[in-house]
Amino acid sequence: MNSASPAPGSQSSLRERNLLRVLDTVTSLGSLTQVEIAEQTGLSAATVSNMVRDLHAAGVVSLTPGTRNGRRAVHVALATPDGVIGAMVFGDRDVRVAVAASPERILSSTRMPLPAEHAADEGLNRAAILIADLLEQLGHEPSELLAVGVGIPAPIDSVSGQVGSSGILPGWRGVDIEVAAGDALRTPTQVDNTANLAAIGELNAGALQGVQDAIHVKMSYGVGAGLIIDGSLYRGSAGTAGEIGHVTIDDRGAVCRCGNRGCLDTVVGSAAILDALRPTHGGVTLKDVISRALAGDTACQRVLGDAGDALGSALSAVVNLLNPQMISVGGQMARVGELLLGPARRTIERCALPSAGQSVTIVPGVLGDEADVIGALHLAHEMRETAQRAGLALA
Ligand SMILES: [Zn+2]
Numbered sequence: 197m198n199s200a201s202p203a204p205g206s207q208s209s210l211r212e213r214n215l216l217r218v219l220d221t222v223t224s225l226g227s228l229t230q231v232e233i234a235e236q237t238g239l240s241a242a243t244v245s246n247m248v249r250d251l252h253a254a255g256v257v258s259l260t261p262g263t264r265n266g267r268r269a270v271h272v273a274l275a276t277p278d279g280v281i282g283a284m285v286f287g288d289r290d291v292r293v294a295v296a297a298s299p300e301r302i303l304s305s306t307r308m309p310l311p312a313e314h315a316a317d318e319g320l321n322r323a324a325i326l327i328a329d330l331l332e333q334l335g336h337e338p339s340e341l342l343a344v345g346v347g348i349p350a351p352i353d354s355v356s357g358q359v360g361s362s363g364i365l366p367g368w369r370g371v372d373i374e375v376a377a378g379d380a381l382r383t384p385t386q387v388d389n390t391a392n393l394a395a396i397g398e399l400n401a402g403a404l405q406g407v408q409d410a411i412h413v414k415m416s417y418g419v420g421a422g423l424i425i426d427g428s429l430y431r432g433s434a435g436t437a438g439e440i441g442h443v444t445i446d447d448r449g450a451v452c453r454c455g456n457r458g459c460l461d462t463v464v465g466s467a468a469i470l471d472a473l474r475p476t477h478g479g480v481t482l483k484d485v486i487s488r489a490l491a492g493d494t495a496c497q498r499v500l501g502d503a504g505d506a507l508g509s510a511l512s513a514v515v516n517l518l519n520p521q522m523i524s525v526g527g528q529m530a531r532v533g534e535l536l537l538g539p540a541r542r543t544i545e546r547c548a549l550p551s552a553g554q555s556v557t558i559v560p561g562v563l564g565d566e567a568d569v570i571g572a573l574h575l576a577h578e579m580r581e582t583a584q585r586a587g588l589a590l591a
Contacts, residue, residue, distance in 0.1 A: 314367050390568040420441050
């Protein structure tokens with residue numbers, strides 16, 4: 197028996213259990229008053245007060261003066277001596293924000309719908325207010341936010357810092373996103389497209405951990421991919437590598453928002469899926485189609501299966517070029533699992549070179565819709581580490 201651990205039932209083991217209960221509650225629920233901690237844990241006010249005093253003395257929690265129900269109250273939160281990092285990830289219809297102590301420890305997160313044709317400054321300012329609200333709820337000063345990873349659902353040109361195609365996200369045209377986001381947040385930011393961020397998330401904490409050569413495909417309203425080569429994200433010469441959504445599948449097909457015809461996006465994007473179902477299913481949403489497919493609706497299953505087939509065609513070319521070990525598929529549409537992945541896998545087996553097609557494993561992503569937020573936090577974490585190393589070198 198380990199002599200350092202107290203005997204069961206002893207006073208010190210009770211104290212240890214109470215400390216852990218208070219700590220677990222603050223870890224999972226964020227900033228709380230002592231009254232709220234007592235309500236959540238069922239411990240007495242006096243016990244909570246003692247535990248909070250000890251945790252504060254050990255530097256584990258921070259105490260911030262505030263109010264509760266109009267009365268003065270101290271807010272207890274996990275201490276973050278290295279400051280906090282943030283994520284701000286734009287989708288076609290919403291923005292999600294998160295504040296975290298590290299990429300593995302999200303302290304609080306929220307989302308807000310955005311109009312489809314919103315202007316960049318409107319989106320950035322609204323998201324900056326959401327982050328400021330989260331910081332305040334957590335008891336952090338704005339200055340404690342040290343870096344933010346920003347995700348945009350479009351290719352980003354690494355030279356101009358702008359959206360790399362004039363037809364995608366029209367409200368963001370001509371805007372240097374990193375500069376505009378830095379102005380809105382008043383903290384250093386790094387911008388990448390959400391498919392790349394999802395790939396970074398899955399590489400660091402999901403399905404692609406330890407994989408050297410891989411593709412992560414993000415399928416939501418549109419489709420994009422992040423390429424992992426030799427264990428790190430490959431962005432290409434102008435930052436727009438991995439744009440699988442704009443690979444031509446049918447050169448006489450529908451006109452794409454990028455200006456080309458018959459891109460994969462025009463075949464498997466949500467607009468194409470909903471159009472195909474309109475005659476039989478009326479005005480359904482992508483979410484409806486996914487839940488109906490899972491419930492056994494054969495038309496929804498067929499349309500998603502066809503999308504998997506088209507995805508497999510586009511991926512076959514990429515598999516031949518890059519010979520990846522693994523392909524993970526995430527985003528909303530991946531929730532249907534094998535209904536999408538099965539046809540994609542069969543098409544790759546049929547169309548790719550046998551040696552390349554047989555050596556690649558196709559799996560669902562494990563981080564779900566949060567992969568891009570976690571990827572954005574990894575970008576922010578790297579920025580904070582680089583800044584801290586630079587600060588140490590100067591000191
Ligand atoms: Zn296109």
